[in-house]
Amino acid sequence: MQNGIKPTLYTDRTPEEYADARLMNTVAHHHVTTEREDALGCNHWPSDEFGYFGHYYYIGTPEPIEMFGDLARPSRAVDYRIYQPKLLKDFIERGGEVVYGPVEREMIEGISDAHDLTVVCTGKGPIGQMFGRDDRFSPFERPQRMLCVGLVKGITEPETRAVTMYFSPGAGELIEIPSWSFNGWCNALVLEKQIGGDLEILAKTKYQDDPRAFLDLLLEKLEKHYPTLYARIDREEFDLANSPLDILQGGVTPTVRQTCTTLDNGKMAVALGDVHAVVDPVLGQGANMASYAAVILGEEIVANDVFDQRFVEKFDTRRHDRVMSGTRWTNYMLENLAKLDPTLLEFIGGMAQSRALTDQFTEDFNHPEAQWDIFSSPERVRATVARMALPMAAE
Known part of the structure; x- marks a missing residue:
């Protein structure tokens, strides 16, 4: 060796x-x-063929916020x-x-x-x-979210192949990941459900008991909480990507x-x-x-x-x-995210006003130490938002 x-x-x-x-x-x-x-x-x-190129963000506030951030180089899910x-x-x-x-x-x-x-x-x-x-x-001492994750087909690819991170205040989060599996391209849906919230039922309803009932319930919840994702779904094709083994439920x-x-x-x-x-x-x-x-x-x-x-x-x-x-x-x-902390909302507001901040946040999924440099204190969050807003102000 x-x-x-x-x-x-x-x-x-x-x-x-x-x-x-x-x-x-x-x-x-x-x-x-x-x-x-x-x-x-x-x-x-190779990521130029199998990769994705950035992150979309959807925050389901009363006036929804939508953003996109570039990755410096593509990432990949297999x-x-x-x-x-x-x-x-x-x-x-x-x-x-x-x-x-x-x-x-x-x-x-x-x-x-x-x-x-x-x-x-x-x-x-x-x-x-x-x-x-x-x-x-x-x-x-216990899981902070109940999870329902799976590989699905029947979702139209957005303009740029990218991860989409959706946030539904009070209900949970959803991460949509373009993924390569046995039948080629599909989407991983990672449904993070706040315990006691409207989406928690998806962690307890079993696909194998009644696939059509499970899919109808999932579609209902996606339409309510993540409408921009729902709009890209072909209801006739939407299902698990390969087989009934393509789903996991539980908590971490x-x-x-x-x-x-x-x-x-x-x-x-x-x-x-x-x-x-x-x-x-x-x-x-x-x-x-x-x-x-x-x-x-x-x-x-x-x-x-x-x-x-x-x-x-x-x-x-x-x-x-x-x-x-x-x-x-x-x-x-x-x-x-669960309690809609004002400091985090301030950062999200900064992203909505600064593409440079959104790109940095997206790229730094590669560098969690750089993210923690920002989020480890409210003062650091505010300093980052202020610094990244300066180029836009100069324009």
């Missing part, structure tokens, strides 16, 4: 098993992530049931070893005995619970866990991805944070011979600002 390191991956799913799996997520890779894929030679979906098996095959072709089968908590000690370092990437169940909760960055409790734990044999296990920091999908940060951290971890593994507490400190320091900024910015938006 490259750099003289031979990794072993433990997974419960072969590449062939992904095609018949339920939708795993609705992940968008921001262009900083696809650029890492380019560098690693594993970007099989169904992970296509994406992950392809990268797993890349890993195998480059000499990586894969061990297939269920991985249980009681197996971790034995796995670590066979390796210099154990990295844990799944945040579910007893394995994720090996790592203690970091209360500094985990303000919530945003949680940050400690970076490492010491196993009984004295070796370190390091938390990566969702086991370290799981965020609500409203801003599309989770997979991008994990990709960033994974590359940092790989660089530190190459640079170090000893995998001890100092190794963990060096790795954690390098990934901390981006991952924790993505976490805190996401949590800020969850809280302040």
Whole structure:
């Protein structure tokens, strides 16, 4: 393997098993992530062909606000049931070893005995619970939104292929993502429903019980809360994009866990991805944070011979600002969109008056630390709005 390191991956799913799996997520890779894929030679979906080029915004206030912001380079969304098996095959072709089968908590000690370092990437169940909760960055004890996410067909593409972020005050948010799946282009709809709000029923109504009734209910709610999206829907064609497996419902409790734990044999296990920091999908940060951290971890593994507490400190320091900024910015938006915080409304008003501010906000989905530089205090929000309004005033 490259750099003289031979990794072993433990997974419960072969590449062939992904095609018949339920939708795993609705992940968008921001262009900083696809650029890492380019560098690693594993970007099989070039963004100039498979990408999208900006963000539309719709804020459903009494006088609706609509805006568009450009991305400096295109981002991209590919169904992970296509994406992950392809990268797993890349890993195998480059000499990586894969061990297939269920991985249980009681197996971790034995796995670590066979390796210099154990990295844990799944945040579910007893394995994720090996790592203690970091209360500094985990303000919530339960999900802040109920989710209904799926891949659908029958939506006309807008003038520019782009993500659209819709906000319905008091009800929730919706993120529409142009996505590539088994049957080609479709749209991911990420419905974020405020608990107790008008849209929450979509998290509890099951498509498989009565597909037509579910679709009619969804169309009714889209027409009420997101009318500009509804206007682009062909009611006859509108349905799940591939099969009844194209939908997920539930909720996510945003949680940050400690970076490492010491196993009984004295070796370190390091938390990566969702086991370290799981965020609500409203801003599309989770997979991008994990990709960033994974590359940092790989660089530190190459640079170090000893995998001890100092190794963990060096790795954690390098990934901390981006991952924790993505976490805190996401949590800020969850809280302040729900209560229509005046400071956030001031920022939205600034975007409505300044295309430069809208472009910056859109581009900085790639750089959550830059977003947190803005939203970490009301004073920073006001300073940013004032600064970005100056070019327009000069005109």
